[in-house]
Amino acid sequence: MEVRKVEAETRVSRKKWRTFRLITFISIFAFIIFAIIFTSFYIYMRVLGPPPLAIPQSTLYYTVDGEIFGESNSGQKRYWVPLDEISPSAIDAVIAIEDQNFYEHAGFDVKRIAGAVVANVQAMEKVQGASTITQQYARNLYLTMDKTWKRKISEAFYAMRLEINYDKDQILEGYLNTINFGHGAYGIEAASQYYYGKSAKDLTLAEAALLIGIPKGPGVYSPFYSAENAKNRQLLILNEMHDLNMITAEEKNIAAKEELTLVGKHPHHRAEIAPYFFDEVKKELIRTVGLDERVIALGGLKVYTTLNLKQQQIAEKIVEQTMDDSSDLQVGFTAMDPRTGYVTALVGGRDYDESPFNRATQASRQPGSTLKPLLYFAALERGFTPSTLMRSELTTFQYDNGNSKYIPHNFNERYANGDVTMAQALAVSDNVYAVKTHMFLGEEVLVDTVKRFGIQSPMQAVPSLALGTSGIKVVELANAYSMFANGGKKVEPVFISKVEDSKGNVIYEAEQQKQQEFSPEQAFIMSHMMTGMFDSKLNGYATVTGASMINQMSRTYAGKSGSTNSDSWMAGFTPGLTAVVWTGYDSGKEITLTADKLYAKNIWIRFMEQALEGEDEKLHTFRPPVGVEAVPIDPSNGKLATSFCPTFRLTYFEAGTEPTEMCTDHVFGF
Structure with a gap:
């Protein structure tokens, strides 16, 4: 057994x-x-690899001084800021109320999940959540809010990818930049700007605690919906922060009693200033930078433009104050820095809401006599000087092999009926002199010269081209005159100086033009000739065209006015600023009232005077280059003035081309 x-x-x-x-x-x-x-x-x-963190972000537009003046978005305000630019109180608050073990767990808080399950079973409904910050961030980035097992599994998968590939601070930064604070504000920077009108880095403890309480239910805890709910949740968060020794009892009590000032307004909703400029920048982002519209609207770009806020405000104010409210006349205005080509101010019309059509960059209008400086510059290149004489009298020009005739007329039919110098012809805007010069050089010369000055609008090689009968754009003329102002260097209109992506990487930067396109000596001589329109010494058989502006001038300007039956222009510059104004009817209707014909001149001189007030005089003073000589000239005949001449004007010539003949017309007193 x-x-x-x-x-x-x-x-x-x-x-x-x-x-x-x-x-x-x-x-x-x-x-x-x-x-x-x-x-x-x-x-x-x-x-x-790391999951992409690309989310829609608002693109911001900056002036040359770094101020935000515009924004592109999809209706959701999103501005990504790094963690070190968020108030520490806000960071502590979100840890305290959303995920106290955030820095210890690997994406999932097992203890918290178990506690939530028990609480929910006991209550027979969902009374407590267990999602960590990582899970919520994954949901914000990639997923819908559907309450399905598929969504939960996907959320867990993305949460693990985030934890494996990013450190805790990166995850926390992403979470704070993506949560919904209601009222279209996504992310703590947009929320801070909306609720308090300040940056997230400047939030106080009280402000942060109230703000962090909102994402649990923006429709419930927004102070604009329920001040009581918002306050109760703020107190809850302050208590949690105190229990975790993040704040002292005294700090908690002070924050609980702090009176908060709410704003309730998004910044830079639309380009309230410079809307026409803003539109042009967006076109340049497509045309020049090569971006598509979605990236522009949602890419979180920082677009650094060339807009000078001071000049833009002056331009808009002067246009509004100068032009009669009852008039249908429209305006196109462009200001440029001739040294860089930067477009510093732009007005495309009197009311953007009524008409977004940009008359500074889109409208092609006849420039009239403002084209003459380009013609006379071509003459300088071919041996003319400011003292070159031609006869001013009613003249019939034959062209097209004698088959066609053209008879230009001077303003008010005033002719010298004798010889006049090129300097005086420009100052009084003699049309006969201009057409004679044009025909003498050959009609194609002006067509080619206009292109060299950066004007792309097509030109018709006819006698009347000398008087500006082919349409150009305001911005094109500003660019051309800038090449006189900068001493003959090539420039192009620049609206964007730099573009950064959402991570701060520079994806575009404007190149600085350094090419010397024209002779600096001839560019200066032309600029000095253009100061003649403001010099009464050049009065003669007609008055200089800038006579009405002389009393408003505090410095020397170079410029040229121009007019047709339906267009009124004024363009001019200093070495540091170019501005061009066009006024007229969109329909091309004739301008009949004398006062309406003066709008362009008045807008231009008022802008220049106010824009340059307080500016460095050195940047706006004409200085002759080496290679030019100044001699006293009798304006009536272009000869060297003597003590017998009733007046003389100091005139510049290329060295060796100045007149040698002395004036003898006034030796005997007549």
């Missing part, structure tokens, strides 16, 4: 051992399988 008993015990013992070995083997095998799966999954997520 004992033997059988021992054998039975031995069999049982062996069976238990086999069972133990089997369980041990299965456990080890299961562990290995789990380890392989986990490792494979980990490696798979590593191979996938």
Whole structure:
């Protein structure tokens, strides 16, 4: 019996051992399988790399002084800011109320999940959530708010990818920049600007605690919907922060009693200033930078423009104050820095809401006599000087092999009926002199010269081209005159100086033009000739065209006015600022009232005077280059003035081309 008993015990013992070995083997095998799966999954997520964090962000537009003046978005305000530019109180508040173990867990808080399950089962409804900051961030980035198992699994998957590939501070930064604070504000910077009108880095403890309480339910906890709910949640967060030793009892009590000032307004909703300029910048982002409209609207770009806020405000104010409210006349205005080509101010019309058509960059209108400086510059290149004489009298020009005739007329039919100098002809805007010069040079010369000055609008090679009968754009003329102002250097209109992506990487930067297109000596001589329209010494058979502006001038300007039946222009510059004004009817209707014809001149001189007030005089003073000579000239004949001449004007010539003949017309007093 004992033997059988021992054998039975031995069999049982062996069976238990086999069972133990089997369980041990299965456990080890299961562990290995789990380890392989986990490792494979980990490696798979590593191979996938970090999940992209590209989310729609508002694109901001900056003036040359760094002020924001416009924004592009999809209706959601989003401004990404780094963690170190967020108030520490806001960071502590979100940890305290949303995920106290954020820096300890690996994306999931097991203890919190268990507690939430127990609480929800006991209440027979969902009364407590367990999503970590990482899970919420994953949901904000990639997923819908559908309450399905598929969404939950996807959320967990993305949360693990985030934890594996990003550090905790990166995740926290992303979360704070993506949560919904209501009223179209996404991310803490947009929310801080909306609720308090300040940056997230400047939030006080009280402001941060109230703000961080809103994302739980913006429709419930926004102070604009329920001040009571917002206050109660703020107190809850302050208590949690105190319990976690983030703040002292005194700090909690002070914050709880602090009176908060709410703003309730988004900044830079639309380009309230410079809307026409803003539109042109967006076109340049497509045309020049090469971006598509979605990237422009939602890419979180920082677009640094050339807009000078002071000049833009002056331009808009002067246009509004100068032009009669009852008039249908429109305006196109452009100001440029001739040294860089930067467009510093632009007005495309009197009311953007009524008409977004940009008359500074889109409208092509006849420039009239403002084209003459380009013609006379071509003459300077071909041997003319400011003293070159031609006869001013009613003249019939034949062209097209004698088959066609053209008879230009001077204003009010005033002619010298004798010889006049090029300097005086420009100052009084003699049309006969201009057409004679044009025909003498050959009609194609002006066409080619206009192109060299950056004007792309097509020109018709006819006698009347000398009087500006082919349409150009305001911005084109500003660019051309800038090449006189800068000493003959090539420039192009620039609206954008630099573009950064949402991470601060420079993706575009405007190149500075350094090409010397024209002779600096001839460019200066032309600029000095253009100061003649403001110099009464050049009055003669007609009055200089800038006579009405002389009393408003505090410095020397170079310029040229121009007019047609339906267009009124004034363009001019200093070495540091160019401005061009056009006024007229969109329909091309004739301008009949004398007062209406003066709008362009009045807008121009008032802008220049106010824009340059307080500016460095050195930047706006004409200085002759080496290679030119100044000599006193009798304006009536272009000869060297003597003490007998009733007046003289200091005139510049290329060295060696100045007149040598002395004036003898006034030796005997007549």
